[in-house]
Amino acid sequence: MEYHQTTVAQPAQDVYGHATRAGLTILQHLEQQGGGDFAHPPKFDNKHDEREYLKGRLAAAFRIVGQKGFDEGVAGHISLHDPVEPHNFWFTGLDLISSVLHTLMHPPYARGFSVFGIPLPITSQDGCAFYKDLGSLNSFDGVVVEGDEGTHIAAAVGKTKGAILQNHAILTRANTVEAAVFWFLSLEKLCQTQLLAMAAEASGHKIVEIGESQAAEADSIDYKTYKSVGEPTSGWFSAKPIFDLIAKDTNEDYLA
Secondary structure (H helix, E strand, O other): OOOOOOOOOOOOOOHHHHHHHHOOOHHHHHHHOOOOOOOOOOOOOOHHHHHHHHHHHHHHHHHHHHHOOOOEOEOOEEEEEOOOOOOOEEEOOOOOOOOOEEEEEOOHHHHHHHOOOOOOOOOOOHHHHHOOOOEEEOOOOOOOOOHHHHHHHHHHHOOOOEEEEOOOEEEEEOOOHHHHHHHHHHHHHHHHHHHHHHHHHOOOOOOOOOOOOOOOHHHOHHHHHHHHHOOHHHHHHHHHHHHHHHHHHHOOHHHO
16 A cells, blocks of 8 residues: 655745634644645545554654654553554553553653643743643552553543653643654653753743733633644644654655
8 A cells, every 4th residue: 555745835934823813723724825735634445544554653653752762661652543443452562541542651851840740831832732731640659550540640631632640751642643742742842841941940030921911711822822733633734744754764664
């Protein structure tokens, strides 16, 4: 079976501001402007074809997180809901958490931030992708090898796109492999930024959060920005260059 890459046009310079004000995702705004033939997640009529495609994307995801040094032996993992057998998952490592697709790893900055047991403030455009869409587990009860701990983590995530697990790791989930990986990479960088900001705050500078002065959610810039950068299609679209690059660098040897 053949898969084809799609060339993606570059956004106009002011596209992010217009998309945010209109409450559109970046991809929706570009399409409304007639900016070109943009890529979308592929759709399949045959579930077995979909399974093979997703297994390839899952393998690519492992290459991406491994290349960035986020692997942690069998403790970190990415799982994928099988489209052919809905009650089964494809995964590696130790996995006792049920969701459509999720990534759980132990990257250094997220692990460092998790020891504080505090929510991650929304302080940047990228952080708005997690506006009211990030859970937390404020306890650590050991290695997830029992069903109860997996249940606790699943409850902490709830319906959000991810969670910070105290003294442990971060977890993200999505309806595509690409979005789950992008949210994971983004959340790790946000934890890094927050740790740097907290260190600088010790010198007397105050951290300013986005939307602190906004009263109504519908009018808040963090909510509007979330609608632009935090939707599932935005996660998939943002991850596409990362997956394209790993395909080029490895000559897609993970499909063998």
